[in-house]
Amino acid sequence: MTISGKAKLAGVMGWPVGHSRSPRLHGYWLEQHGIDGAYVPLAVRPDDLAAALRALPKLGFRGCNLTVPHKEAALAVVDRVDAAARRIGAMNTVVVEADGTLSGSNTDAPGFIANLRQGAPGLDLAGKTAVVIGAGGAARAVVVGLIDAGVAGIRLANRSAERTQALVEAFAPVVGAVAWDARAQALAGADLLVNTTSLGMVGEPALDLPLDALPATATVTDIVYAPLETALLAAARARGNVAVDGLGMLLHQAVPGFAAWFGTTPTVTAELRAHVLGA
Known part of the structure; x- marks a missing residue:
């Protein structure tokens, strides 16, 4: 699928991040739904987390997922955090709102x-x-x-x-x-x-x-x-x-983020499981 200059962008921040199966997972849904978009790995050192999150709107990103070791530290960076993330003490999903502010949630x-x-x-x-x-x-x-x-x-x-x-x-x-x-x-x-x-x-x-x-x-x-x-x-x-x-759990927790970033609510299927396992 061709990605244009108007592509919707999202990704996963972690350190390291090469092991993440999320790009393969979201890439499957992007292809399945014919969406002009990309989901990329973002290798971000812990000391650079705040700057990287704040750069998302400037770079045209709709948001990102967070993985180890950023899930707890991000709570102090975003503009608002949902109740579940507060209760859990960690967040795994960031959405860039229309005004450029950052909303954090936990879908685990x-x-x-x-x-x-x-x-x-x-x-x-x-x-x-x-x-x-x-x-x-x-x-x-x-x-x-x-x-x-x-x-x-x-x-x-x-x-x-x-x-x-x-x-x-x-x-x-x-x-x-x-x-x-x-x-x-x-x-x-x-x-x-x-x-x-x-x-x-x-x-x-x-x-x-x-x-x-x-x-x-x-x-x-x-x-x-x-x-x-x-x-x-x-x-x-x-x-x-x-x-x-x-x-x-990995597949289902990804659904809300994908819906927020790309405007389509995907489903978890046997075909998706097979695709992600093929990584």
Whole structure:
């Protein structure tokens, strides 16, 4: 597809940013919808983040996504931040408004829930109990998504007790702490298990979590998508649990940004998944 001088521009800021699959993802939608536009990787050092964000309107960009390590720091740069990003303490999407100001949002929480519902059709989270492994930025987004979906309780287990406590204090009384050594026992009676850590990712150790106490009716999801089928998901499927991989969270969280920048609301399909995995 030919890009003209009037092309709509967006991108992803990170340091490094070469690993990001977002350009391939948004490029697919641009091609699919015949949009005169481009979505490019923007390698921005942490010290240059504020200047780079402020330069977006001057360069004709409609906005950008933010990835590691910029998600938290950007909160202090943009002109306005939505409620979800404030609750999560991080933002992943920036939109340049008509007047040149910058609006920040976080689409990870709804992206997580949308992926869960697509991968486990009919799943009703209202009044249910979830176990969340991890207490980092991704865990905060997952917790916000689960609370907004109506879960009754979240048992949070993380190797760092300090980070666990910070998250519990932010989202009590729905969230309660579970000692790391008691994580396997915490699965008893749970309706959902979520791994938000990097354990199980390519190059990382596997998540050490026996599933013996987890009910067969529980759904298991892992935000890791490299590999697509983590050891946790394989173990869950082997015992009959519904297992949902993490790629869909990446795909679904991208929808609102694309709609804001390019004026078309895209859909997450099996073809899109295959295309992004082909990177």
